Amino acid sequence: MDFRDSPAEADLRRRLRVWLAEHNPGLPASSTDDQYWARQAEWHTALYDAGFFGLSWPARFGGHALPAVFDVILDEEIAAAGAPPRPSLGYLVQGISAHGSEAIKDRFLRGLISGRDRWCQGFSEPDAGSDLASLRTTAVRDGDDYLINGHKIWTSYSDVADWCFLLARTEPDVPKHKGLSAFAIPMHQPGIVQRPLRMINGITTEFGQVLFDDARVPAENMIGGPGEGWRVAMTIVSHEREPGELGYVARYAKTVTELEHVVRGDPDTFRPDQHELVSWAHVQTEMLRLHVCRRLSDRLDGVDHGPGGSIDKLLMTWVEQTVGEAALAVSGSKAALDSNDAALKVYLYSRAQSVMGGTSQIQKNIIATRILGLPTS
Amino acid sequence: MDTRDTPEQAELRRSARQLAGDLGPSTVADLDDLARRRRLGAAVREAGWLDLRGEGDDAPLASGVEAAIVADALGGAAADVPFAGPVLAADLARRAGVTDTGGAVVAFTSTLIDPAIVSDAVTCAPIYAVDSDDAINAAYVLIPEGSGYRLAAVRVDGGPDPTGGTDLTRTVRAIPAGSSAQRIADQRVVLTGDDLAAWTALGFALTSADLVGVMRGVVDLTVAYAAQRRQFGVPVGSFQAVQHLLADAQCLMEGSLSVALHASWAVDNLAPNDARSAGRVAKTYCARAARTVCETAVQVHGGIGNTWECMAHVYLRRALLSSQWFGDDRVQLRALGHERLRAAHGLS
Numbered sequence: 096m097d098f099r100d101s102p103a104e105a106d107l108r109r110r111l112r113v114w115l116a117e118h119n120p121g122l123p124a125s126s127t128d129d130q131y132w133a134r135q136a137e138w139h140t141a142l143y144d145a146g147f148f149g150l151s152w153p154a155r156f157g158g159h160a161l162p163a164v165f166d167v168i169l170d171e172e173i174a175a176a177g178a179p180p181r182p183s184l185g186y187l188v189q190g191i192s193a194h195g196s197e198a199i200k201d202r203f204l205r206g207l208i209s210g211r212d213r214w215c216q217g218f219s220e221p222d223a224g225s226d227l228a229s230l231r232t233t234a235v236r237d238g239d240d241y242l243i244n245g246h247k248i249w250t251s252y253s254d255v256a257d258w259c260f261l262l263a264r265t266e267p268d269v270p271k272h273k274g275l276s277a278f279a280i281p282m283h284q285p286g287i288v289q290r291p292l293r294m295i296n297g298i299t300t301e302f303g304q305v306l307f308d309d310a311r312v313p314a315e316n317m318i319g320g321p322g323e324g325w326r327v328a329m330t331i332v333s334h335e336r337e338p339g340e341l342g343y344v345a346r347y348a349k350t351v352t353e354l355e356h357v358v359r360g361d362p363d364t365f366r367p368d369q370h371e372l373v374s375w376a377h378v379q380t381e382m383l384r385l386h387v388c389r390r391l392s393d394r395l396d397g398v399d400h401g402p403g404g405s406i407d408k409l410l411m412t413w414v415e416q417t418v419g420e421a422a423l424a425v426s427g428s429k430a431a432l433d434s435n436d437a438a439l440k441v442y443l444y445s446r447a448q449s450v451m452g453g454t455s456q457i458q459k460n461i462i463a464t465r466i467l468g469l470p471t472s
Numbered sequence: 473m474d475t476r477d478t479p480e481q482a483e484l485r486r487s488a489r490q491l492a493g494d495l496g497p498s499t500v501a502d503l504d505d506l507a508r509r510r511r512l513g514a515a516v517r518e519a520g521w522l523d524l525r526g527e528g529d530d531a532p533l534a535s536g537v538e539a540a541i542v543a544d545a546l547g548g549a550a551a552d553v554p555f556a557g558p559v560l561a562a563d564l565a566r567r568a569g570v571t572d573t574g575g576a577v578v579a580f581t582s583t584l585i586d587p588a589i590v591s592d593a594v595t596c597a598p599i600y601a602v603d604s605d606d607a608i609n610a611a612y613v614l615i616p617e618g619s620g621y622r623l624a625a626v627r628v629d630g631g632p633d634p635t636g637g638t639d640l641t642r643t644v645r646a647i648p649a650g651s652s653a654q655r656i657a658d659q660r661v662v663l664t665g666d667d668l669a670a671w672t673a674l675g676f677a678l679t680s681a682d683l684v685g686v687m688r689g690v691v692d693l694t695v696a697y698a699a700q701r702r703q704f705g706v707p708v709g710s711f712q713a714v715q716h717l718l719a720d721a722q723c724l725m726e727g728s729l730s731v732a733l734h735a736s737w738a739v740d741n742l743a744p745n746d747a748r749s750a751g752r753v754a755k756t757y758c759a760r761a762a763r764t765v766c767e768t769a770v771q772v773h774g775g776i777g778n779t780w781e782c783m784a785h786v787y788l789r790r791a792l793l794s795s796q797w798f799g800d801d802r803v804q805l806r807a808l809g810h811e812r813l814r815a816a817h818g819l820s
Contacts, residue, residue: 096474096475096476096477096478096481096537096733096737097473097474097475097737097741098473098475098734098737098738098741099473099741100473101473104473164473164474167473168473355812355816356816359812359813359816359817360816362813367806370806370809371802371805371806371809373809374756374805374806374808374809374812375756375805377753377808377812378753378756378757378805378808379757381731381753382727382728382730382731382753382757383727385730385731385733385734386726386727386730386731388473388475388730388734389475389729389730389733392473392474392475392476393476395474395476396476406722406723406726409719409720409723410723410726410727413723456712456716458719459712459715459716459719459720460712460715460716460719462719462722462723463709463712463715463716463718463719464715466719466722467691467695467715467718467719467722468695468699469695469698469699469707469709469710469714469715469718470699470706470707470709470710471710472706472710472711472712
């Protein structure tokens with residue numbers, strides 16, 4: 096057991112620190128204004144072009160073929176510099192890598208990793224949330240294409256996406272988990288209409304809603320085989336639940352550092368309970384950083400697509416919501432008086448974490464039955 | 473960076489859990505089985521675990537990681553045997569350049585947060601020897617000298633079964649005011665503030681690891697009960713309301729393990745103040761988590777969980793002592809706040 100940097104890790108840390116000192120774009124830690132995503136996209140390409148993104152992914156697709164623990168160093172240095180978190184798309188890379196053909200990987204991974212292609216994920220529907228397998232968007236074969244009809248919702252940043260990782264029903268007459276297939280569908284086409292939703296913190300450019308009306312996707316864009324969509328989706332969501340894949344530790348650490356700066360800059364104007372909540376947010380964030388160290392070290396034995404991500408998702412959710420509560424507490428009455436208060440927006444945004452990527456209740460069902468082995472009723 | 477156990481650490485983890493499981497108490501009634509308790513004590517001694525932090529070549533025989541692996545295993549079995557007490561005494565003695573004979577623990581003030589400091593040869597308030605047994609009849613206290621400390625020993629009265637303390641598996645023996653403190657003659661090094669910070673880091677690492685073990689043990693116990701106990705014609709563990717409590721408990725245990733591993737590594741690999749801060753972080757998280765997890769265990773056991781015969785309260789009681797020892801979560805949060813405030817203002 097060793098938490099120290101290897102020489103190669105120390106070298107990356109040094110290079111990152113120098114680069115970050117010059118290139119921190121000074122964005123908020125999470126989505127609290129309408130410019131967030133566009134500027135995060137610029138940050139993605141800047142990080143990638145400097146050689147600091149996609150550290151653990153194959154060199155053939157623009158990655159650096161390093162062990163996954165190098166991402167810990169990236170997150171730590173980003174947090175220390177107060178820079179924005181790394182782009183959260185590792186779960187799509189995992190899904191395409193695990194299930195896509197060589198042709199699919201060659202076609203899509205490089206643009207996804209480099210940030211030249213923007214992606215969204217079309218899973219949830221108005222009537223298929225936690226019960227994802229009941230989704231009703233259809234994909235019907237039409238010559239060399241499939242025709243897509245349906246309604247996707249909570250599709251983050253769909254309005255600026257070039258591609259959507261879409262889950263649709265190809266076989267209506269088989270049990271619900273068995274009739275699904277996954278596609279990479281181009282988003283710039285006439286059969287697609289965007290109707291974004293406004294989130295509770297006022298953001299209007301994140302929460303997508305997409306209507307597919309005879310939209311076309313070439314059959315060769317199917318990821319995995321026909322009817323394998325559920326397996327593909329489960330690989331993706333298992334990694335979408337991992338803070339090590341998402342890089343969220345840097346988000347939380349950045350916010351905690353900002354909160355500490357506020358309360359410790361003028362300590363006597365804050366009550367002991369406010370100081371205590373900030374310290375607790377620090378403890379929670381440290382726990383998650385160290386948990387990610389452990390999970391990514393375990394990947395030295397190979398990537399596991401199993402249910403452990405549900406544990407990580409709950410831990411991450413508790414951290415994000417603890418940080419949100421600390422922000423709210425430090426802001427005090429300002430959060431009740433000013434709808435544009437930044438801490439209020441951080442707090443409100445944190446409430447989504449126990450829903451997105453599978454609700455906390457779904458994670459607990461998975462942990463209870465698949466990890467603890469408790470009987471199902 | 474590679475936080476996985478080395479093969480030797482994995483083997484120690486396996487063998488320590490096996491020994492603790494074989495010889496630790498399976499039922500509350502087992503706690504009265506003195507023959508079993510003696511076998512357990514002898515096995516822990518023979519395994520050499522009490523000497524892990526004793527003098528090796530210029531360093532302790534084993535790192536904080538190995539010591540924490542054993543603490544975790546003993547906590548998991550609610551093993552009624554001294555471990556952290558004598559190990560902390562050996563660590564303190566090694567730092568002072570004292571030959572430790574394995575017959576001591578450390579005395580704490582009544583808050584159990586800090587080691588007892590006495591100003592001269594006689595103690596003036598009750599102090600407490602934590603985690604000893606009949607074979608241990610001395611407790612170290614500190615006597616200030618210049619900017620550092622010298623070690624002295626006070627006598628701990630053994631007696632048959634001294635419990636009456638909250639933890640049914642480990643002792644806290646009161647040492648009355650007016651006890652005489654004998655300076656240790658062969659102390660070669662005056663203990664510095666850094667020595668005490670590094671030693672405190674070990675205290676955080678061992679108590680945190682014990683709490684992780686307690687959580688694992690009590691979750692295992694409770695999951696097994698929920699799978700077997702039937703109501704409405706089905707196991708209670710098939711109800712989501714119960715499943716979600718246990719899922720929360722499992723997550724808290726996993727997060728605690730991650731943070732406790734780091735604290736145990738930090739003992740010998742970070743500067744003393746940084747190791748102590750890492751320990752505070754671990755202790756805060758583990759103490760809060762263990763309280764919730766043990767309360768969950770009592771709840772899921774229902775009426776049985778509120779009876780003396782159920783092991784759940786044995787774990788809860790052990791968690792209460794491990795949480796208080798070296799200071800609980802609120803104490804650590806306050807200390808972390810002060811330390812980070814000083815750091816923010818450029819003080820160290």
